[in-house]
Amino acid sequence: MTDTPDIIYTKVDEAPELARASLEPIIRAFAGKAGISVETRDISVAGRILALFPDYLTEEQRVSDDLAWLGELVKTPSANVIKLPNISASMPQLTAAIKELQAKGYAIPDYPYEPKTDAEKEARARYDAVKGSAVNPVLREGNSDRRAAKPVKQYAMANPHRMGDWSKDSKTRVASMDGNDFFANEKSATITAAQAGGAKIVFTAEDGSETVLKSGLKYLEGEVVDATFMSAKALEAFIRKEIAAVEPGVLFSVHLKATMMKVSDPILFGHFVKVYLEDFIAKHGAELKAMGWNPNSGLGDLESKIKGNAAFEADYKAVMDAQPPMYMVNSDKGITNLHVPSDVIIDASMPALIRAGGKGWGPDGKEADTVCCIPDNCYAGVYDETIEYFKEHGKLDVTTCGSVSNVGLMAQKAEEYGSHPTTFEIAAKGKVEIVLDSGEVLHSHAVEAGDIWRSSTAKKAPILDWIALGVARYKATGSAAFWLDANRAHDAELIKYVEPALKEAGVEIPIMAPREATRFTLETMVKGQDCVTITGNVLRDYLTDLFPILELGTSAKMLSIVKLMQGGGMFETGAGGTAPKHVQQVLEESHLRWDSLGEFCALGESFSFLSESKGNAAGAIMGKAIDVATQKVLDNDDSPKGRVGQNDNRTSHYHFARYWAEAVAAQTEDKALAEAFAPIAKALAENEEKILAEIHAAEGSPADLGGYYLPDEAKVASVMRPSATLNGIIG
Numbered sequence: 001m002t003d004t005p006d007i008i009y010t011k012v013d014e015a016p017e018l019a020r021a022s023l024e025p026i027i028r029a030f031a032g033k034a035g036i037s038v039e040t041r042d043i044s045v046a047g048r049i050l051a052l053f054p055d056y057l058t059e060e061q062r063v064s065d066d067l068a069w070l071g072e073l074v075k076t077p078s079a080n081v082i083k084l085p086n087i088s089a090s091m092p093q094l095t096a097a098i099k100e101l102q103a104k105g106y107a108i109p110d111y112p113y114e115p116k117t118d119a120e121k122e123a124r125a126r127y128d129a130v131k132g133s134a135v136n137p138v139l140r141e142g143n144s145d146r147r148a149a150k151p152v153k154q155y156a157m158a159n160p161h162r163m164g165d166w167s168k169d170s171k172t173r174v175a176s177m178d179g180n181d182f183f184a185n186e187k188s189a190t191i192t193a194a195q196a197g198g199a200k201i202v203f204t205a206e207d208g209s210e211t212v213l214k215s216g217l218k219y220l221e222g223e224v225v226d227a228t229f230m231s232a233k234a235l236e237a238f239i240r241k242e243i244a245a246v247e248p249g250v251l252f253s254v255h256l257k258a259t260m261m262k263v264s265d266p267i268l269f270g271h272f273v274k275v276y277l278e279d280f281i282a283k284h285g286a287e288l289k290a291m292g293w294n295p296n297s298g299l300g301d302l303e304s305k306i307k308g309n310a311a312f313e314a315d316y317k318a319v320m321d322a323q324p325p326m327y328m329v330n331s332d333k334g335i336t337n338l339h340v341p342s343d344v345i346i347d348a349s350m351p352a353l354i355r356a357g358g359k360g361w362g363p364d365g366k367e368a369d370t371v372c373c374i375p376d377n378c379y380a381g382v383y384d385e386t387i388e389y390f391k392e393h394g395k396l397d398v399t400t401c402g403s404v405s406n407v408g409l410m411a412q413k414a415e416e417y418g419s420h421p422t423t424f425e426i427a428a429k430g431k432v433e434i435v436l437d438s439g440e441v442l443h444s445h446a447v448e449a450g451d452i453w454r455s456s457t458a459k460k461a462p463i464l465d466w467i468a469l470g471v472a473r474y475k476a477t478g479s480a481a482f483w484l485d486a487n488r489a490h491d492a493e494l495i496k497y498v499e500p501a502l503k504e505a506g507v508e509i510p511i512m513a514p515r516e517a518t519r520f521t522l523e524t525m526v527k528g529q530d531c532v533t534i535t536g537n538v539l540r541d542y543l544t545d546l547f548p549i550l551e552l553g554t555s556a557k558m559l560s561i562v563k564l565m566q567g568g569g570m571f572e573t574g575a576g577g578t579a580p581k582h583v584q585q586v587l588e589e590s591h592l593r594w595d596s597l598g599e600f601c602a603l604g605e606s607f608s609f610l611s612e613s614k615g616n617a618a619g620a621i622m623g624k625a626i627d628v629a630t631q632k633v634l635d636n637d638d639s640p641k642g643r644v645g646q647n648d649n650r651t652s653h654y655h656f657a658r659y660w661a662e663a664v665a666a667q668t669e670d671k672a673l674a675e676a677f678a679p680i681a682k683a684l685a686e687n688e689e690k691i692l693a694e695i696h697a698a699e700g701s702p703a704d705l706g707g708y709y710l711p712d713e714a715k716v717a718s719v720m721r722p723s724a725t726l727n728g729i730i731g
C-alpha cells in the first residue's frame with residue numbers, strides 16, 4: 001500500500017451520495033491547500049456489481065474493485081477512511097440495480113434465481129457477494145466507539161425534538177417465542193490450543209447419509225465458537241398465536257434485520273408472510289409457485305405478480321381484511337410491514353415506534369398501539385424493557401437526560417453479523433454438527449426440515465481489544481455496564497474473558513443481562529448522567545440507533561469511530577443508513593434534507609487522526625477548525641430542515657465551508673495556512689446572500705439525476721452544486 005492517499009472518502013448511494021457530491025469538492029479543495037490528499041473509493045451497489053463482472057464488460061466499462069482494495073487498506077496502519085453509510089442490498093434492490101445497469105448498456109447477466117449451469121452458479125456467487133451487508137463486515141477491522149459529540153448533545157438538550165406521550169395502559173408490547181429459538185438452543189465453546197485448526201459443518205440425515213454444509217473453517221486458540229438454531233415449526237406456531245391474539249384497534253408487526261442477517265432473517269420474514277397469508281396460500285399455493293413467487297420476497301412482489309388477475313386479487317383482499325391490521329412502512333403508498341424484506345429494519349423501526357410513544361402507523365394512515373413480534377429472545381428483551389419503562393415513567397425528558405454511548409465488539413466479523421457463510425436452512429430431519437479436524441464434535445444439534453441453523457464466532461484479539469476500549473470509555477464517562485447474560489451460552493464464554501480483564505485493570509464495571517442493563521442505563525440517563533453500553537455486535541447496532549433516536553431525535557448525528565486493530569482509523573458517519581426517502585424528495589422538489597453532521601464529526605476526527613498517526617501538523621489545525629465549524633453550524637441552526645425554502649444539505653455545506661475557512665484563517669499556529677484561507681473566508685462571507693439565493697433558486701421543481709443506482713455524475717453535480725458563485729470560490 002505505497003502512495004496511499006492521506007484520507008479516503010467513500011462514494012456510496014442514495015442521500016449520503018448526493019451529499020458527497022456537494023461536500024467532497026469542498027473537502028478536497030481545502031485539504032489540498034493544507035497539502036493533504038483526499039481520494040474517493042467506490043462502494044456503491046453499482047460499483048460493487050461492476051467490479052465483480054469485468055469479463056462481461058468492455059474495456060471502458062470496467063472499474064476497479066475498490067471494496068477489495070479498502071479491505072486490504074484497513075489491515076494496515078496507514079488507513080484513514082471516512083465511511084459513509086452504504087446500501088446493504090436486499091433482493092429487490094439488487095435486481096433493480098442490475099436492471100438499471102443492463103439498460104445503460106452493461107451486459108451483465110440477470111440474477112440467476114435457480115442456477116443450473118456452471119456459468120450461472122458462478123454469476124450467482126458473485127451477485128451474492130454484493131447482497132446484504134457486504135461492505136461493513138469487510139471494512140470493520142476494528143471495534144466500534146459510537147457517541148454523540150458534546151455540542152451535538154448540548155444542541156439536542158436546548159432544542160428538544162418531538163416525543164410522543166406514553167400512556168400507562170398502552171397496548172404496545174413486544175412478543176417473542178416461548179423457546180426453541182436461537183437464544184434457547186445456543187451452544188458455545190472457547191477453542192483450546194489442542195482444538196485450534198480446521199473444522200467443518202456436517203449435516204447427517206436420519207438414514208445416516210452425510211452432507212458437508214461447509215468445509216475449510218479455521219478456528220484460532222481463544223476463539224469463541226457458537227452454534228444454534230431456530231425451530232421453524234415453533235416459529236410458525238408463535239406467529240399464528242400472536243396474530244390470533246391481536247386485540248381490536250391494535251396493529252400487528254414484525255421487526256428483524258433482513259439486510260444484516262442476510263441469510264437467516266429473510267427466511268424468518270418469509271414465515272411471517274406465509275402464516276399471515278395462510279388461507280390465500282392454501283388456496284393458490286401451486287399457481288403462486290408457478291408464477292415464481294417466494295414468500296421470502298414479500299407482499300410487494302406478490303401484489304405485482306397477481307396484478308390484473310381479478311380472482312386472485314379478490315381472494316388476497318379478503319384474506320388481508322380478515323387478518324389484524326398491519327403496521328405500515330408507508331401508509332400513503334400502501335406499503336405494509338410485510339411488503340419488502342429490506343424495509344424490515346429493527347434498529348430503525350423499534351426506536352421510531354418508541355419515540356412516538358409506542359405508536360405505529362396503520363393502513364388507515366392513523367397511529368395505533370402495536371404488537372411488535374421479535375421472535376428470538378437474544379435481544380428482544382431490550383425493547384420490551386424500554387417499552388415497559390416508558391409505560392411506567394412516561395416519555396423521556398430530552399432536555400435533562402444524560403448521553404448513552406456504546407463500545408461494540410465488531411472487529412473481524414464478530415458474532416451473528418459474521419455468520420452469513422455458516423447459516424443454513426435445513427433440508428430434512430437429522431443432526432448438524434461442527435466437527436474439528438481431529439474428529440472431535442464441538443457442537444451438535446438435532447434439527448428438523450426448515451429449521452434455521454447458524455454458527456457465529458468471535459476471535460480472542462478483538463475481544464480483548466473491546467474490553468480495553470470499554471474500560472477506557474468507562475473511565476472517561478463514569479458509568480458503564482457490560483451487556484452480557486450469564487444464562488446465554490455465548491455470553492457466558494465472553495464473561496470468562498471480561499471478569500479477569502476487569503480485575504487486572506482494577507476497575508469494577510457491572511456485567512448485566514440485556515434486560516437488566518436496559519433498565520440500569522435508562523435509570524442512569526434519566527438522572528442526567530452519561531453511561532456507556534459495552535455490548536456485542538448486534539446490540540452495538542441496535543443501541544446506537546435506539547438511544548440516539550430517543551435522545552437526539554436521530555442517529556444521523558452520531559460520531560462513529562472504528563479504531564482499526566492494525567493501527568489505522570475508520571470514521572463512519574452517523575449510525576443510520578442511506579435515507580432513501582430523502583432521495584424521493586430530491587426527485588420531486590430538489591430539496592435534500594440529509595444532515596451531514598455525521599460527516600462533519602467524522603471529518604474532524606479523520607484530520608485529527610492524521611496528525612496523530614502521521615505527525616501531520618496541518619491535519620491538527622484543519623481538524624480543530626472543523627470542530628469549530630461544526631459547533632457554529634449547530635449554534636446558528638444552519639442544519640437542514642424538511643421543506644423547500646428552508647436550509648437544506650447544500651446550504652448547510654456552504655455554512656460549514658465558510659466557518660471552516662474562517663477558523664483556519666483565524667488560527668495563529670500556521671501563518672501561511674491562515675493566509676491561504678483568509679481570502680476564501682472573506683469571499684464566502686461577502687457572497688453569502690448570493691450563494692444562498694442561487695441554491696434556493698434551484699429548489700421546488702423535480703430534479704433529474706440520470707439514474708438511481710448509477711446516476712449521471714454531471715447531472716448530480718448540477719443538482720447538488722447549483723451555486724456558480726460558491727463553486728467559483730471553492731475553485
Ligand SMILES: NC(=O)C1=CN([C@@H]2O[C@H](COP(=O)(O)OP(=O)(O)OC[C@H]3O[C@@H](n4cnc5c(N)ncnc54)[C@H](OP(=O)(O)O)[C@@H]3O)[C@@H](O)[C@H]2O)C=CC1
Nearest residue numbers: 085086087088259345348556575576577578579581594595
Ligand atoms: N452504516 C451503514 O452502512 C448502514 C446502512 N444502512 C442501509 O441504509 C438503507 C436505508 O436504511 P433505513 O433503515 O431506511 O435507515 P435510514 O437511517 O437510512 O433512514 C431512516 C430515517 O432516518 C432519518 N435519517 C437517517 N439519516 C439521516 C441524516 N443523515 N439526516 C437526516 N435524517 C436522517 C430519516 O428520517 P426522515 O425521513 O424522517 O427525515 C430516514 O428516513 C438500507 O439499504 C440499509 O441497508 C442502514 C443502517 C446503517
Ligand SMILES: O=C(O)CCC(=O)C(=O)O
Nearest residue numbers: 088133136259260541575
Ligand atoms: O451493514 C449494514 O447492513 C448495516 C449496519 C448498521 O446498521 C450499523 O452498523 O449500524
Ligand SMILES: [Mg+2]
Nearest residue numbers: 347541545575
Ligand atoms: Mg444500525
